[in-house]
Amino acid sequence: MKLIVAYIQPERLTAVKQSLFDSNVTKMSVTNALGCGQQMGYTETYRGATVEVNLLKKVRLELAVTDAFVKPAVDAIIKGAKTGQIGDGKIFVLELHECVRIRTGETGEAGVG
Amino acid sequence: MKLIVAYIQPERLTAVKQSLFDSNVTKMSVTNALGCGQQMGYTETYRGATVEVNLLKKVRLELAVTDAFVKPAVDAIIKGAKTGQIGDGKIFVLELHECVRIRTGETGEAGVG
Amino acid sequence: MKLIVAYIQPERLTAVKQSLFDSNVTKMSVTNALGCGQQMGYTETYRGATVEVNLLKKVRLELAVTDAFVKPAVDAIIKGAKTGQIGDGKIFVLELHECVRIRTGETGEAGVG
Amino acid sequence: MNRGKKDRSLTTGARDAAAPDEAARPGRASYEPELSGGHGKRWFWGAALGLLAMAAIAPAAMADEVSLEMFTINNTWMLVATFLVFMMHLGFASLEAGMTRAKNTVNILFKNVFIISIGILTYAIIGFSLMYPGEFNGVLGWAGIWLQPGPDDMTAAYDPGFTYWTDFIFQAMFAATAATIVSGAVAERIKLPAFMLFSLIYISTTYPIVGSWQWGGGWLDEGGFYDFAGSTLVHSAGGWAALAGVIVLGPRIGKYVGNTIRPIEGHNMPLATIGVFLLWLGWFGFNGGSVLSADPEEVSLVFVTTALAAAAGVIGAMFTSWTVQQKPDLTMTLNGSLAGLVGITAGADVISPFWAMIVGFIAGIIVVFSVIGLDKAKLDDPVGAISVHLTCGIWGTLAVAFFGGGDLVWQVIGVLACGATYFISAMVFFLILKATIGIRVSENEEIRGLDIDEHGMESYGGFQIFSSR
Amino acid sequence: MNRGKKDRSLTTGARDAAAPDEAARPGRASYEPELSGGHGKRWFWGAALGLLAMAAIAPAAMADEVSLEMFTINNTWMLVATFLVFMMHLGFASLEAGMTRAKNTVNILFKNVFIISIGILTYAIIGFSLMYPGEFNGVLGWAGIWLQPGPDDMTAAYDPGFTYWTDFIFQAMFAATAATIVSGAVAERIKLPAFMLFSLIYISTTYPIVGSWQWGGGWLDEGGFYDFAGSTLVHSAGGWAALAGVIVLGPRIGKYVGNTIRPIEGHNMPLATIGVFLLWLGWFGFNGGSVLSADPEEVSLVFVTTALAAAAGVIGAMFTSWTVQQKPDLTMTLNGSLAGLVGITAGADVISPFWAMIVGFIAGIIVVFSVIGLDKAKLDDPVGAISVHLTCGIWGTLAVAFFGGGDLVWQVIGVLACGATYFISAMVFFLILKATIGIRVSENEEIRGLDIDEHGMESYGGFQIFSSR
Amino acid sequence: MNRGKKDRSLTTGARDAAAPDEAARPGRASYEPELSGGHGKRWFWGAALGLLAMAAIAPAAMADEVSLEMFTINNTWMLVATFLVFMMHLGFASLEAGMTRAKNTVNILFKNVFIISIGILTYAIIGFSLMYPGEFNGVLGWAGIWLQPGPDDMTAAYDPGFTYWTDFIFQAMFAATAATIVSGAVAERIKLPAFMLFSLIYISTTYPIVGSWQWGGGWLDEGGFYDFAGSTLVHSAGGWAALAGVIVLGPRIGKYVGNTIRPIEGHNMPLATIGVFLLWLGWFGFNGGSVLSADPEEVSLVFVTTALAAAAGVIGAMFTSWTVQQKPDLTMTLNGSLAGLVGITAGADVISPFWAMIVGFIAGIIVVFSVIGLDKAKLDDPVGAISVHLTCGIWGTLAVAFFGGGDLVWQVIGVLACGATYFISAMVFFLILKATIGIRVSENEEIRGLDIDEHGMESYGGFQIFSSR
Numbered sequence A, B, C: 001m002k003l004i005v006a007y008i009q010p011e012r013l014t015a016v017k018q019s020l021f022d023s024n025v026t027k028m029s030v031t032n033a034l035g036c037g038q039q040m041g042y043t044e045t046y047r048g049a050t051v052e053v054n055l056l057k058k059v060r061l062e063l064a065v066t067d068a069f070v071k072p073a074v075d076a077i078i079k080g081a082k083t084g085q086i087g088d089g090k091i092f093v094l095e096l097h098e099c100v101r102i103r104t105g106e107t108g109e110a111g112v113g
Numbered sequence D, E, F: 001m002n003r004g005k006k007d008r009s010l011t012t013g014a015r016d017a018a019a020p021d022e023a024a025r026p027g028r029a030s031y032e033p034e035l036s037g038g039h040g041k042r043w044f045w046g047a048a049l050g051l052l053a054m055a056a057i058a059p060a061a062m063a064d065e066v067s068l069e070m071f072t073i074n075n076t077w078m079l080v081a082t083f084l085v086f087m088m089h090l091g092f093a094s095l096e097a098g099m100t101r102a103k104n105t106v107n108i109l110f111k112n113v114f115i116i117s118i119g120i121l122t123y124a125i126i127g128f129s130l131m132y133p134g135e136f137n138g139v140l141g142w143a144g145i146w147l148q149p150g151p152d153d154m155t156a157a158y159d160p161g162f163t164y165w166t167d168f169i170f171q172a173m174f175a176a177t178a179a180t181i182v183s184g185a186v187a188e189r190i191k192l193p194a195f196m197l198f199s200l201i202y203i204s205t206t207y208p209i210v211g212s213w214q215w216g217g218g219w220l221d222e223g224g225f226y227d228f229a230g231s232t233l234v235h236s237a238g239g240w241a242a243l244a245g246v247i248v249l250g251p252r253i254g255k256y257v258g259n260t261i262r263p264i265e266g267h268n269m270p271l272a273t274i275g276v277f278l279l280w281l282g283w284f285g286f287n288g289g290s291v292l293s294a295d296p297e298e299v300s301l302v303f304v305t306t307a308l309a310a311a312a313g314v315i316g317a318m319f320t321s322w323t324v325q326q327k328p329d330l331t332m333t334l335n336g337s338l339a340g341l342v343g344i345t346a347g348a349d350v351i352s353p354f355w356a357m358i359v360g361f362i363a364g365i366i367v368v369f370s371v372i373g374l375d376k377a378k379l380d381d382p383v384g385a386i387s388v389h390l391t392c393g394i395w396g397t398l399a400v401a402f403f404g405g406g407d408l409v410w411q412v413i414g415v416l417a418c419g420a421t422y423f424i425s426a427m428v429f430f431l432i433l434k435a436t437i438g439i440r441v442s443e444n445e446e447i448r449g450l451d452i453d454e455h456g457m458e459s460y461g462g463f464q465i466f467s468s469r
C-alpha cells in the first residue's frame, strides 16, 4: 500500500476529484495548505509598506491506495491538475505500513478501499 | 518508530484525545481536513441551484510513536472514534525514519516521547 | 529521498523559512495545525465556566528533499525554530518512495528539486 | 376611538402639565397615585446633594389641543423612535449569531429576518387590535381585524403625540421584540418550523393580550402597576417564553457532561458586540419613544437614565465577572449593558439619573450570577436571554417601586400576573408543538449544524471552520 | 429659482392641503389627474372592511408660508432621512460583500466607499444642476456648475420642507444609490478602473437627466407618470445598468459549466444580513424623506406601507424559495425584503397599507423566480441586483396603477422611456470601456481574487479561507 | 446658571440672527471678531462663480425666547445627534477591531465597550462640571459633583436649543470619543488595566479641563480661537494621547525589523469598513449637533460640508495611495474619509461647501503621508489614529483660518496650548502607569494574543486562523 500526497492548485481540485473518480479512486482527504515552490509569489502593500508573499494557497490531497492503484491515481492527479504552468504542483508517494478502518477494524488492503 | 495518521469525525476528537491520554499517548498534532470516503455527502442549494457536497469535515490526527505504542495508540483511537456508522474514519500507519526534538536536539525514540 | 515533517511555533515560521532558504532549501509546504505536547495548555473561561485548552496553535511544515539535503534541512529548521523553550517543536523524517512534478512529469530526485 | 398606547399613571407633578399623551388621551381613567414615599426616594440623591431642584420645574404648559407644529414634531420623534426600535432587530440578530456557533448562523439569521416580518404582519392583522382595543373589560378586548383608522386618526385628535399609523408601526416594532428574545435562548437545537409557529402564535396572542392589561388601559393599569417601556410587558414576555423553551428543549449536546459545564463558545465576538451596540442604540428609541411625545424634559431625562443604566450595567457586570471568573469576560460585559437597559426600562421616566445608574449597576451584577446560576441548573441559554430579559426584567419592574415611586404591591402583582400568563402559555404552546411536529432537531443535524439541514447552505462559504464540538 | 425635487402629481384630496411641498413649490404646473378609478381600487380594502375612513381626514391646512417652527421640523426630518439614506450605502457594501467570495471583498468594499464619495461630489458639481434645472424644456436642462443657492434658498421661501442645502444633500445620497446597485451585479470580475469610470459617468449624466424628466418637473411628470421615491428613477436606473454590465461582462468563471448552474456561495451571511437590515432601515428615510416634509399623516403612512411591504416580501420570498428549492434560502429571503421595498417605493404614499402588503408579497415571489430565471439565461448576478432593483422596480412602478390610482399607460411609458435610456446609455458606456481600457480582469486574477491584484491586500488577513473555486 | 456648550464666537452675519444658542445664552461675553479677511476667503468660491448669494440670506429671526415648539424641535434634533454620536463608538470599535489581528479582537471590543460606559459615568460624576463650570476664571472651574440641574434647566430658559439633560448626554457622548481614539493606536500590546486607568483619568480630567477653555467659555474662547465641533478639542485630544501612548509603549513585535517595515495586516476589512461608515454617519450628529439647535440653514450647511469633506477625503487618499503605493489601498481610503471628517470638524459651519471639499481633499492627501511618515519614524499606530485625529485635527483647526475666516494666530495658539496640555498630561499619565503597574504585556502574551491572556477567550471560536506573526 502507498500513501500519496499531492499538492495542487486550489482551483484544480474539482477536476482532480473528477479524474480520480473516473479512475475508481473515490477515497481521499483534502487539506488546505500554503506552498512555496518554483512559482513566484506576489507583493502585497498595506498602508504604504510592502510585503513579499511567497506562500501561495494550495490544496493538499492525501490518498491511501493499494499498490495497483498507485499508477492510475498518480496519472489521474496529473490529468486533473496539469495546466503546464509553474505552480501546477507535486506528488509524493510514501510507503504505507498499515491501514485500519475504524468502523469495522478491517486492516491492510481491506482497510484502504 | 511509526507515524500514525488518523481521520476521524470532528465531534469525536475530545473522546479520542481522552482515550489516547488514558493509554499514555499524550503527544499529537491535529489538523482540519475534508474527507471523501464511503460516507455519502449532502446537497446544498443556493439561490435556486443545487450543489453536491461530498467533502465532509474531518479531523486529521498525526502521532509519532515508538513501535511499542503503535497498537495501544491505534486501539485508543478506535475506542474513542468508533460509533459504528459510516464515516467513522481511517487510520494509516507509516514507517518513521527519524525524529528530532527541536529544543534539545534529541533524536530517535528519545525525540518521540 | 526523504519527506521531512516539522511542527514549529507559528511565530518562528519566518525565521525557519529564512534559514531554509540560506541552506538552499526553497521548496516547502505549510499547514496550520494544533499540537498537544509537553507544553502545557492554558485555561479559557467563557461565561463563568472554564475550559482547558491543550491544543495549541502550531505550524506544520512538509519538505521533500534528496537524501543529501536531509541534514542541512533539519539543521536549518532547528536553527530557525529553536528558542530553548518547551513547545519549540518536533521534526519527523519519513522515507519518500517517489516524487513527481505535475507540470513536467519528472520523477525521483528531479521531481523533488 | 380611544385606543392608544401606554396610559401613564405614574408621573410627577413636574411633568403632568407637559405630557401631551396624558392630558389629551380621551377615555382614560386618570388614576394618579399619591407618590409621597416614592417622591422622597426619587429625589433623595438630589436632596443629598443639596438640591431641591427639578420637582419645581415645569415647562410651559401644553394645551389639550397641541399646535400642528407640536403634533408634527411629536410624530416625527415617534417615527425616529420607530426606526431605532427596528434597528434592535438587527441588534438581536447580530448578538445571537455572534454568540452561537458558525454552523447554526444561517438558521439564526433566518429566524430573525422572519420574526421582524411576521411580527409586523400579525400585529397589523390582529395584534394591534388585541392590545389597544379601546374601552374594554380590562382583560380581553378586540378592535377588529386589520388596521382601522377612524376619521380623525391622523390628527392630534387621535393623540397629540402621533398619528394612528405611527402608533401602529411603533407598537409593531415592539411586538416582534418579544419573539426575538426567545430565538436566542432556544438557538442551535430548535426545529425551524416549530420555532416559526411558536413565534407566530405567541406574538399574535399572548403578547398583545397581556399588553392590553397595562398599555391598553386594562386591569393592571387601573390597579396601579407601572411599566414605562416594558421591562415586564416586553422583555419578560420574551424571557418567560425563553425559559419555557429552554426547559422543554433541553440543553445542547455536549454542554453539560456529567456535572461539568462545557462552555460552547460563540463564534464571532465582533458580531456580538455590534449587536449589543445596536441594541443600546435602539433602546434610545425604545425608551425614548415610550414617552409618546417629543416632550423635551421627559425624552431627555429618559436618554440620560437609559444611557447611565447601560453604562453602569457594563461596569457592574465587568467587575462581577472579573471577580468571579478571574478575567473580565466580554460576553458577560455585553450582557451587562443589556441588563442595565432592561433594568431601567420599566422606570426610565420616573427614576432619577443617579438611581438609574444604581439600578443599572445592580442589574449588571445580577445578570452575571443569573447566567452562572442557570448554567448550574442545566438550563442552557446560549446567549443569556433569560438572564438579561427575564431576571433583569423582574428587577427593573421592582426597581420602579424602590427608586421611582411605584407601588411595590402592584409591581409584584404585575410581575406575577404577567409572568404566569407568559410562562404558562409559552409552555403550553411548546408542549403542543413538541407533541405534534416535534421541536428538536435530530442529533445528527445538531452536530452537523442546522444550517445545512434546515437551509442547505453555510454561513461562511469558503472559510475553514474547525470545530470539534 | 424653482428647482427642487419631486413634483408630486398624484395625491389624494386628503393630503393636498397638508403637503407643503406641493402647495409652496413655485413654478410647477399643478397637474392633478382625476384618480377616480384609482381611488376606488386604492380604498377598496377599506370599503371591504366597512370603512370609508381616511379619504375624509384632513389635518389642519398648512398655509403657503409655513411657520419657522414647521420649516425647522420639516428640514430636520429631511436631514434625518438623509442620514438614513446614507446608511443604505453601508447596507449595499455589506450585502454585496457578504454575497460574494472572500477573495473579492476588499474590491467590493473599496468600490462602495468610492461610489458614495464620487456620487456626492459629482452630484455637487453637475448632477444636482442637471436633475433640478428649474424651468426647462422638460428633457434636458442645466442650472450651472456647482451648487448655487439663491438669496432666499435657506428659508421656507425655497421650499417649506427644506433648505437648499438639505435638498442637495438628500438628493445626493439618492444619486449614489444607482451606481451602488450596479456594483453588486458586476462584482468579482470587473476591472476596478472600468467600474469607477462607468459609475462616474452614469451617475453624473444618465441618472440626473432621466431624473429631471420626472422629479425635475420634466415631460414624464407633466404627462402623468408617478414614481414617488424612485422604483424606476433610482432602482431601475441601477437595475438596467446592472443588466447591461452583466451582459457585456459575461458570467464569472465556473458559474455555468455546460448546462448546469454551479452556485458560487457568498462568504459571509451575517454580513449580508446586516446589509439587508441596514437597507430596510435606510428605506424609512428613502421613502419617508421622499414625502419632502414631516407631514405627520403622510410620513407615518409611508412608514407603514414601507414596513408592511418589506415584511410581506420576506414572507413571499420565503414561501416561494421553500417551495421551489425545498429549503428556505436565507439569501432569497433577504432579497425578498428588498424586493418588497423596491416594489412599494413608487407608490409608498398612495397605496394603502393592505395593498402595500400585497405589493410586497408579490414582489417577494417575483424576485425568487427572477433570480432563478436570470440564472437560467446565464446572466450571472452574484447578489440578485437585477432581480431586486430592475424586476421589482418595474413591478412597483406598475403597482401604482393597480393599487395606488396611477395611470397605467403613463406608468408603462415611464418604465419604457426611462428603461430604454438607462439600458442603452449603460450599454454604450460599458462597450466603450470594453473597447478601450477593457472591463474584465484576467482569468488568473479572477481565480486568485481581485483583492490581491487590484489592491494588493486581503480582506481577512490571517484567516484560513479554503476555496477550490 | 450659565454653563452650556460651545460659545460660538465665529459666525457670519448671515446666521447671527437665527442661531438661538448665540442669542439666548446668558452670561457669555459676546465676542464677534471682524472677519473681513475670512469673509473674503470664505466666499471666494462663490464670488468666483459669480454669486454673492448667501451672505444676504437670513431666515426669520428667532427671538431670545423661543417658542415651546421650537425648543422641542431643537431638543429633539440634539437627541438625534446624541444617538448618532453614540454610534461612533460602535464605529471605532469596528474599525479598530478590523484593522488589527484576530488574536486581539476581544481585547479591543472590550476596551471600546468599557470606554463608552466609563466615559458617560465619569462625565456625569465630574466631567460635565469641569467642562462647563459656568462663570469661571477661564482656566479651571468646577460646578460641583454629579449632575445638578437648576430650577429652570429643563426649559428654554436653560438654553433655547436643549434641556440640561440633553446638554449633558450630548456632551457625554463626545467625552468618551477622545479615549476611544487612543484605544486604536495602542492596540495589540497595552495591558488592559493600564489602558483602563489611563482612559479613566484622561477623560475625567484633561479632556474636560481643556474643553472648558473653549466650549466652557474660557480663555481660548475669549481670545478668539475657533473650533466648531472639536478638530482640536476632541480629535487632537485623542490624537495627542495616542502619540504619547505609542511613544511610551513602543511598536508591536515584528513591525519594524532593522530598517524595514513589516506591515501587520488587519484581520477583517468588512468590519473596518462598517466602522468607517458608522463613523461617517455619527459625524452628521457630531457636527450637526454642534450647531446646538435645529436651525435649518446651519444644520443643513453642516451636513453638506461634512459630507463633501468626507467624500473628498476618500478621493484624496485614494489617489495619493494609488500614486504612492501603486495600488489603491482600502485602509488608506477609509482613513481618507475620516481624515476629511476630522479636517472639516473645526470649521464645518463657517467653511463653504466648496472649500469644505478642498479641506477634505487635502486632509485625504495628508493622512496618507502621515501614516507613511509615522511608520518611517517607527511610531507604530495600527489603525492610523494619530494621522487621522492629530495630523488632520491640526490641519482642520488651521483650515478655519484659511477658509473659514478664523484668526490664524489664535488658531495656532489653540493648537499649541491644547496640544501641549494633552500631550504632556498623557505622557505623564502613561509614564506613571509604566513605572507602577506596567503598561506593556509580556512578549509571550503579545505573541499569543491579548484575548487569551487578558480575557481567557477567543474572538472567533471555531475558525481556523493562521498567522505566523
Ligand SMILES: Nc1ncnc2c1ncn2[C@@H]1O[C@H](COP(=O)(O)OP(=O)(O)O)[C@@H](O)[C@H]1O
Binding pocket: A007, A034, A035, A036, A037, A038, A039, A056, A058, A085, A086, A087, A088, A089, A090, C027, C028, C029, C030, C062, C063, C064, C065, C101, C102, C103, C104, C112, C113
Ligand atoms: N520539495 C517540496 N517539498 C514540499 N512541498 C513541495 C515541494 N516542491 C513543491 N512543493 C509544493 O508544491 C507546490 C507547487 O510547487 P512548484 O514548485 O510551483 O511546482 P512546479 O515546479 O512543478 O511548477 C508548492 O507550492 C508546494 O506546496
Ligand SMILES: Nc1ncnc2c1ncn2[C@@H]1O[C@H](COP(=O)(O)OP(=O)(O)O)[C@@H](O)[C@H]1O
Binding pocket: A027, A028, A029, A030, A062, A063, A064, A065, A101, A102, A103, A104, A112, A113, B007, B034, B035, B036, B037, B038, B039, B056, B058, B085, B086, B087, B088, B089, B090
Ligand atoms: N483511502 C483513503 N485515503 C485517504 N483518506 C481516506 C481514505 N479512506 C478514508 N479516508 C478518510 O477517512 C474518512 C472516513 O472515511 P469513510 O469511508 O467514511 O470511512 P468508513 O468506510 O470506515 O466508514 C474520509 O472522509 C476520508 O477523510
Ligand SMILES: Nc1ncnc2c1ncn2[C@@H]1O[C@H](COP(=O)(O)OP(=O)(O)O)[C@@H](O)[C@H]1O
Binding pocket: B027, B028, B029, B030, B062, B063, B064, B065, B101, B102, B103, B104, B112, B113, C007, C034, C035, C036, C037, C038, C039, C056, C058, C085, C086, C087, C088, C089, C090
Ligand atoms: N509524538 C508526537 N506526535 C505528533 N506530534 C508531536 C509529537 N510530539 C510533539 N508533537 C508536536 O510538536 C509540538 C511541540 O511539542 P512539545 O512537546 O511541546 O515539544 P518539546 O517537548 O520538544 O518542547 C506539539 O504541539 C505537537 O504539535
